Amino acid sequence: MTATAPEVETNYDEVTVDNIRNIAIIAHVDHGKTTLVDKLLEAAKENIDNEDGGDRAMDSMDLERERGITIMSKVTSMAWNGVKLNIVDTPGHADFGGEVERVMSMVDGVCLLVDATEGPMAQTKFVLMKALARGIKPLVVINKVDRDTSRVDEVEGEVFDLMCNLGATDEQLDYTTVYASGRNGWATLSHPDGPRENMNDLLDTIVKTVPKPSVLDRPSFSMVVTMIEGDSFLGRICTGRVSSGVVKVGDTVQSLSADGQKVDTGRITKILARKGTGKVQLNSAKAGDIVQVAGLQKATVAHTICSPDVEEPLPSVAIDPPTLAMTFCPNDSPLAGKDKLSTKLTSQMIGERLRAEAENNIAIRVAPSEERSEAYDVMGRGELQLGILVENMRREGFELGVCPPQVLYKTGPKGEKLEPIEDVVVEVDDEFSGAVINKLSERKAVMTDMRPAAESGRTRITLECPTRGLLGYRSIFFTDTRGTGIMTRAFKAYEPYKGDLENIRKGVLVSMKTGVATSYSLGKLQPRGEMFINPGVEVYPGMIIGEHSRDNDLEVNPIEAKQLTNMRAAGADEKIQLTPPRDFTLEEMIPYLQPDEMAEVTPSTIRMRKQILDPNLRKRKK
Template sequence: MDIRNIAIIAHVDHGKTTLVDQLLKQSGSFRDNQAVAERVMDSGDIERERGITILAKATSVEWHGTRVNIVDTPGHADFGGEVERILSMVDGVCLLVDAAEGPMPQTKFVTSKALALGLRPIVVLNKVDKPAAEPDRALNEVFDLFANLGATDEQLDFPHVYASGINGWADLELDGPRKDMSALFELILRHVPAPAQMARRDEPFRMLATTLGADPFIGRILTGRVESGRARAGDTVKALNRDGERIEQFRISKVLAFRGLTQTGIDEAVAGDIVTLAGMSKATVADTICAPEVEGALPSQPIDPPTISVTFGINDSPLAGRDGSKVQSRVIRERLMREAEVNVAIKVDDTPGGDAFVVSGRGELQMGVLIENMRREGFELSVSRPRVIFREEGGDRLEPVEEVIVDVDDDYTGVVIEKLTGDRKGELVEMKPAGTGKTRIVAHVPSRGLIGYQGEFMTDTRGNGVLNRIFHGWTPHKGPIQGRRQGVLISMENGVSVAYALWNLEERGRLFIGAQEQVYEGMIIGEHSRDNDLEVNPLKGKKLTNVRASGTDEAVRLTPPVRMSLEEAIAYVEDDELVEVTPKIIRLRKRHLDPHERKRQSRAE
C-alpha cells in the first residue's frame, strides 16, 4: 500500500485535534453506530479538561487506497521536546492557523523546525466561519513568517485550504461547497511525497526511536519510522546511542502499527511505515534500533536540556496522611523514576538527605501536569518554587530568555510594557496594532521574570489579555529581579478556622481559606496587604457576654476566599515557602528550616 506520513502542527487551541477527529470520521475509521468522544486524540483526563495536547500521538487513515499516517503534535512550548523529534519521521506538515488570530508563538517555534528539515508545509486556515475571521490577513502573516524564518522558494510556494474543523469541511476556495474534507485529503496525496525509505526495503533493518512509552502488558515500547529494511516479531536487533555505541541487544517481542485509533499487532514492519516495537529494556528516544550487522547510528535530534527545576519532597505538615495513601519518599521516588523513563524531557536527581528530589523539566505547565497526575493517583507531596537552571559558558553565567507575545486591549498596553521591561528586565522587540482596539506586544524576558507573572498579568488586563511565551535563547545574567511584592498571613495556631476571626482579618489582606477549615501553625492562610509577613490567629472567637445590643449579633458575611489552581500556587510561593499537594486540597505553608539552614540564610541576607 502507498504511504504518506504527515504531522499536524499548530498553536494551542487552534483546533488541530478537532480537525483530526473529522479526518478519522470521514475516512471511515469508525463504524456508523460507534460512539466516539469529542477530541478523541486527547486521551488523557487532563488533556480533555484543559483542551490541550500534551503527548504526541499517531493515528492512520486510509483514503482511496493510500495509508495516511497522521501525527497530532503538542501545541504548548513546555511539551515542545516531543515536536522536534516527531518532525524527523514525517515527509510533510499541515500547518493549522486560526483565521482570526493568525500565526502565534508556538506556530513560529514548530514551523522553524519543519522548514529547517526541508519539509514543504500545507497551510490550513481554520475557523474561517468565525465572525472575527480574516483569512487573507492570516495568509499574508503566514507568508511573512515563512520569509522571516528563511524558507526556500519552494517552501514559500505553499498550497492552502480554507477549513472549519468543527463543522467538518475544507475547500480550496473560501466560497467553496463546504461539504467535507476531501479537498484536504487530495491535497495531502498530491503535495506530500511518499517516504523515500520505501525504496530501501531490501536493505538491513534500521529505525530511529522517536517517542517512548510503557504498556502494562508488554513493557517498554518505542515508536518511530522504519528507515530501511523489514522487522518481524522474534527478530534479534540491537540499540545504538547517538554516538554509535551499543546499548543492548534484544529480541523484538511485538510489532505494532497504528490502524485508526488503536495499535494492532502486524506480521512485518516495512521501510517508510511508522510502527512501535516492544522487547527492549534500556533503549530510549534518539537511539537507533537496527539489525546486528549495521554499523553506525542514524543522525538524530538531541534531547533539549531542561530550563527549570522543582524540588519534590514528602508532605511533613501536621495534616499529612489524611487524604492520600502514597506518602513515603520511597514511593514518590519510584513514581518520579517511572515518569523519567517514559518522559525524556524530565530529569530526576536525588538530594543529599534522600527525602527530596530535584525534578528538572521544560516549564511550569509541564511540572503542573506531572504533579496533577500524581495527586490523582493518591500521592501527597510538598513542592518548592520553580527555579531557573543557569548555564556557565566562557566564565559567564547565562540564563534562559523567552519570547513573550501579548495581545491586549489598547488601554492596558502601558502597564504591561512597564511590568515586562521594568520590573522583570525584559526588552521590547515589537509593538503593533492587532485588530479592533487591541495591540500586539513582543518582548524578550528572562524566564525568572515570568515565574508567577500570569496571575498579575490577568489582574492588570482585567482578564482580557492573552499571553504566549516560547523559549528564545540564552543571555548573560541580568541581575536580581524583584519577586512577589506582598507578604503573607501565617497561622499561629492549630485547629479549625472561625468565621468571626476571618472577618476581622479581611482588612489585613486577601484570604485563601474559608470558615471551618483545618489550619496549622506555619500555614499560609492569605496575602498581606503590605510587603511583610504577619502571623495571625484564625481561631479567635467572639467574646460572649450576657449583654445584647441592636445590630451587634448580625451574621458574619465573609468575602469568598481566593482558591488557587496548582500552577498558580507553585508560581506564587517564594523560596522559603512550599506548596502542600494532596488528592483533595492544595495548601501553602512556610518551609521548616533547621538551625543550620536558618544560619546560612541569615548570612546570605
C-alpha cells in the first residue's frame, strides 16, 4: 500500500525540461550502489526513512534486504542547486537484465560504479554494453578508493579497455571519472590528493555531464510505461518518463499497445513523483520528467499512455530473449495440502500469479506446458531470477512443484543447433585454481584469460562456458574454494552446440517407504552417501533423501526401526552418530535437480522428489 503523499511541492510541480537530469546507477552486485545513492540523498538533505536502520533505503523488498542485492529497479529524486535529479537504481545481476534494459529508455546518462579493488566484472560488461548501445555517455565512479587493497590506476585502465572492446565511440570514451568512498560519504574529482569532505563533486558532475532529457516537439502528452505497481486505494500505478506534452490530474488519456491497439481509456486520478524515499503529489507533469500516474487499470509495461488524439505508440526497448525455462505445476505429492500455511494450491491460482509476474517483468515469459497438464513453462534469464520468483510465491502462500531448468536452444541460419554461452569470471586462492579449472573444463568451459588478482595469493580466471554447464555449479564452486571464491557470470551470445556433458552429478538415494525417518535407519544408510534429511522428517515413496556415493540412483528404506527383544545384549549398543545433513537453499536445489526430478515447494518446506513417484513406472520410463 502506498503511503499518503504530502501536499503539492511547488519546486517539483513547476520543473522544466532544462532543469531535469535523468541518470541510472549501474554496477556489479556488490559495488556499494545503494549505499552511494543513500549518501547522495543525504547530501541533498532528503530524508531517508529506513525502518531497519541500515543504509539500503532504496532496497524495499524483503528479499533485497535479506540478500543484499537489488532485484527491482527503483526511482528516486532529489533537488541540487535548482536542478531535479531523477536517479534510477538498477539491479547488478545479469539475471535481472530485463530491469536494466527497460530502465535505459528513461535515462539520458549512466553512472558506472566500479570497485577500486575488483575492477570491472562480467556483469559490469553486461550493464555497460546496454548503456553504450543506446548512445549514452557514461560517468565513471570508482568506489572504495580508500581501501588498502585499492588499485585505482589499473582499474581506470581496465574500464577504458572494456569500453573500447564494447565499441564505445570517441565521444563516449571522453568520459569523466569521479573517485568516491560511498560508505564514508565523499567523492572527489582528483585522486589521491583531492578533498574528501562530501558528495558535492559527484552531484555537480552529474548536473554538468548528463544532458537534459530529449523530448518530442509536440503538445500532445505521451509516455511509455516502464514499471507498474499496485495500490489498494489508487489501483494500478504506472511509472515512466514523459516523452511529450503535459498531463494534468483529471485529463482523459488512453493506453496503446506496442502494435497500436487501444487497450484502455480513463482519467488521470493522481500524478506522483519520488522525492528521497517518499512520494509527493503533483498537479501536472511535463516532458522529460519521470513520474507515476494512476487512473488506467489495463496499461502495462511497454504500453504507451497518451492523449486521445495520439494514434501511434512510442517505440519500446528491445529485450534480450530468455535462456532458461522451468515448468511450474500444482503439487501432487502425498504431502500436498498438509502445510498449514498453504493457501494457494490450484493450477488456476498458479497461472494467474505467473501471468501477473510476466506482465510486470518483461524478461519473463509464460506459456502453458506442452508436456504436463495443468502446468506452465516459465522462461527467464537464469536460475537466480526464476528462483527469486519461486521464493516470492512460497512466501505468498503458494504450494507448487517446480521442474529443473532446461536451456532454450536455437537453430542457426544453416540449421545448426545453437546454445547460450556465458562469460564467467572467478577469483580464487591460488591453491584452488586447478580444481576450479578442472571442474569447469568438464562442463565445456574454455579459459580465455588467467592473471594474478589484486589481492596477493589469489588468481582471476576468465572463461566462456555454456549455460547448461553452469547449472548446479555454484554450490560445487563454493565447496571447492572453501567459501572464499568469487564468481560472476553474464550472458554473452548464442554459439554452436559444444557437445554433450559427461555425468556431472552422482545418483540419489530415493525413499521406498511412507513414514517418518529414523536415526537407526539413517545411521545404516550413511555409508551409502550424503543425507539431505534429519531424523523425524516425514518421507514418502519417490522422495529424494540423499546423494548416492555412486552414479546410479538407489531405492532405500529410511523409516526402519530397531527391532526390540527381551534378549540381553552381550555389550552395550553402539551410539548412533549422524553427520549433519546437507542443507539446500532454493537457488541451490533447483539447478541440482536432474531432468527426471523436481522440487516440491511449500511455504514451510522445500523437498526433492522424482517426477514419477512409482518405482515401477520409473523403470519402464527408462
